Amino acid sequence: MWSWIITFFSTRRPVKSVAIALAVLCVACAAYVFYIVAVKEAVLKNPHLIIAKVKTIAQYITHSYYDECVVDYTKDGDSKPTFVLVGRGTVYAGFDLQKLDKDPESIVLRGNTLTVRLPEPEIINTVIPPSGFVNFHYGRISEERYTGLKNRAIEKLRLRALEKDILKLCRERGEVMIESFFETVGFDHVSVEFAATNAPTHAPAPGAGVK
Amino acid sequence: MKRTAFFITLLCAFALWGGGCNRCKRSIDIGGIKELSSLATVEYTMTHIVFDDDSTMAGPRKILFEMTASAKAGIDLDAIRDEDVRITETSIEIDLPRPKILFLDIKPDKTEKLYEIIGPLRRPYDAKQKNKLLVKGEHNIAALLAGEQSGIVKVAGENAKQFMQNILSDAYEQKKTVTVRIKEK
Numbered sequence: 389m390w391s392w393i394i395t396f397f398s399t400r401r402p403v404k405s406v407a408i409a410l411a412v413l414c415v416a417c418a419a420y421v422f423y424i425v426a427v428k429e430a431v432l433k434n435p436h437l438i439i440a441k442v443k444t445i446a447q448y449i450t451h452s453y454y455d456e457c458v459v460d461y462t463k464d465g466d467s468k469p470t471f472v473l474v475g476r477g478t479v480y481a482g483f484d485l486q487k488l489d490k491d492p493e494s495i496v497l498r499g500n501t502l503t504v505r506l507p508e509p510e511i512i513n514t515v516i517p518p519s520g521f522v523n524f525h526y527g528r529i530s531e532e533r534y535t536g537l538k539n540r541a542i543e544k545l546r547l548r549a550l551e552k553d554i555l556k557l558c559r560e561r562g563e564v565m566i567e568s569f570f571e572t573v574g575f576d577h578v579s580v581e582f583a584a585t586n587a588p589t590h591a592p593a594p595g596a597g598v599k
Numbered sequence: 600m601k602r603t604a605f606f607i608t609l610l611c612a613f614a615l616w617g618g619g620c621n622r623c624k625r626s627i628d629i630g631g632i633k634e635l636s637s638l639a640t641v642e643y644t645m646t647h648i649v650f651d652d653d654s655t656m657a658g659p660r661k662i663l664f665e666m667t668a669s670a671k672a673g674i675d676l677d678a679i680r681d682e683d684v685r686i687t688e689t690s691i692e693i694d695l696p697r698p699k700i701l702f703l704d705i706k707p708d709k710t711e712k713l714y715e716i717i718g719p720l721r722r723p724y725d726a727k728q729k730n731k732l733l734v735k736g737e738h739n740i741a742a743l744l745a746g747e748q749s750g751i752v753k754v755a756g757e758n759a760k761q762f763m764q765n766i767l768s769d770a771y772e773q774k775k776t777v778t779v780r781i782k783e784k
Contacts, residue, residue: 437743441644442754445671446762449637449701471726480702485638488766495769502770512639513671515704518733526726531712534726538707552632565636569676573693573767574686 447512449482450561453549458524459540461533471534472525475541477516479549481558483509491583501577504566508582509558514546637701639673640758643751645744649736650714651724658718662729666736667709670744672700672755683782690776691767697782698755703741705733756781 456476460469487507488494494505521538529537563580570578650663678696685692710733717723724732744751760779767777 436647437740437749438646439643439749440646440667441642443642443644444758445639445642446758447639447671447673448676449635449639452633452635454631454633478702480635482635482637485762495766497770497772513702513704515702517703517705518710518730518737521730523727523730529726535707535710542707554632557632561634565676569679570770572679572681573684573770574691575770 446485446488447482448485448562448565449480449512450509450558450565451481451554453479453481453545453552453554455479455545455548457541457544457548459537459544460525461529461537469525470527471523471529471537473537473541474522474524475516475538475545476520476522477514477542477545479514479545479554480512481509481549481554482512483507483558483562484512487583494583500575501579502570502575503579503581504570505581505583506562506566508584509555509562511546511549511554514542514549516542516545636675636677637673638676638759638762639671639701639755640698640762641673641751641755642669642671643744643749644669645740647736647740647743649732649739651728651732653721654718655721657720659716660718660721660724661714661716662712662724662732663714664729664733664736665711665713666705666733666740667711668703668705668737668740670700670703670740670751672698672751674698674755674759690778691771692778692780693763693767694780694782695756695759695763697784698752698759700744700751703737703744705737705740 454477456474458472458474460472462469483506485507488505491505496503496505516538521541559582566580567578645668647666647668648663649666651661653660674696679693683694712729715724743749760781763779764777767775767779771777
C-alpha cells in the first residue's frame with residue numbers, strides 16, 4: 389500500500405503531488421464534517437406508556453371545529469419575524485354532564501313530561517398535536533418562547549371557534565339530541581332547559597386575549 | 600414547433616388542474632364546524648419518554664423529552680338505533696355502541712425537556728428537529744393507546760354503562776329495571 393503511494397508520488401512532479409495530496413485531504417475533511425453535521429433519524433427504543441391518572445368523566449361533545457392559524461415572534465427592534473409557526477388543530481365543544489349530578493332538579497318527571505336541565509355548553513378541549521405544528525420560518529428562540537408560541541396558537545384557535553358561535557350551535561344541537569335520546573328510550577314529551585351559569589356563551593371581540 | 604407548443608399547453612393544463620384540486624380539498628378542511636354526538640366517559644393522563652441519541656466520534660448529541668398526554672374515550676350516541684332499545688312495563692334494556700378513543704391531547708406546556716447533552720463540536724437541536732421528535736412521540740402514544748393493554752376502551756365502556764344506568768334510573772324514578780350492555784360488534 390505504502391510502496392504504491394510512494395511510487396505514485398515519485399513518478400509525478402512535486403507540485404502536482406502536493407496538489408493531489410491536498411485534494412485527497414480536502415475530500416476526507418469534507419466527508420468527516422458531513423458525518424458530524426448529518427442529522428440522523430430519531431430512534432425510539434422500547435416505547436412505553438405510563439398511565440398516570442384515570443378520571444371518570446361525562447362530557448357530551450356535540451361539535452368539533454377544525455382550523456389553522458399562524459403566530460409569530462419578532463425580536464424587539466427587528467422588522468422581520470424571528471419565528472413563524474403554523475398550527476392546525478381541532479376545538480371540541482359540548483356539555484359537561486357531570487354537572488347534572490350536582491343539580492338534584494336536573495332530570496325531573498312531571499306527569500308524562502320529562503324535564504332535563506342541561507348545563508351551559510363549553511369548550512371542552514382545544515387540540516393541536518405536535519404533528520399539527522409546522523415551523524414555517526425559524527430562527528433561534530428559547531424553549532420557553534417556542535412553547536409560548538404554541539400555546540398562543542391553541543388560544544387563537546379556541547377564540548376563533550367562539551367567534552364562529554360554536555357554543556350557540558352546541559346549545560341548539562344539545563337540545564335536539566337530548567330530546568331525541570330520551571324519546572328513543574321511551575318518553576313521549578321531553579323538555580330541555582338550560583341551567584343559568586356565568587359561563588360566557590358569546591364570542592369575544594376578534595383577537596381578544598391573543599397577543 | 601406546433602407539437603412542442605401543444606405539449607407545453609397540455610402540461611400547463613394538467614398543472615393547473617392538479618393545483619385546483621388541492622385547493623378544493625383544503626377548503627373543505629379549513630375552518631369547518633362538524634356535528635358530533637360523542638359521550639366521553641373516561642380521561643386517561645399518560646406520560647411517555649422520547650429521546651434521540653445522535654452521538655458520534657465527534658462527541659455526544661442527545662436529547663430526552665417527557666411528554667404528558669391526555670386521551671378521552673367514549674361512545675357515539677348517534678349510533679344508538681331504535682332496535683337497540685327494548686322497553687316493557689317494568690324494564691328497559693339498551694345496547695350501547697362499542698366505545699372508541701375520541702381524541703388525544705398533548706399540551707405543549709406539558710412536554711418537558713429533561714436532558715439535552717451536546718458536545719462542543721456538535722450542533723444543538725433546532726426547533727424543527729425537536730418537533731420531529733415530539734411527532735414521533737405523538738405517534739408512539741397513539742399506537743400504544745390503541746393497543747388493548749392500555750384498557751382505555753374497556754374503562755370507557757364500563758363508565759358509559761354506569762352513566763346510562765344512573766341517568767335512566769333517575770329519569771324513570773327507579774320504577775323500571777334498567778339494563779345497559781355494550782354491543783359485541
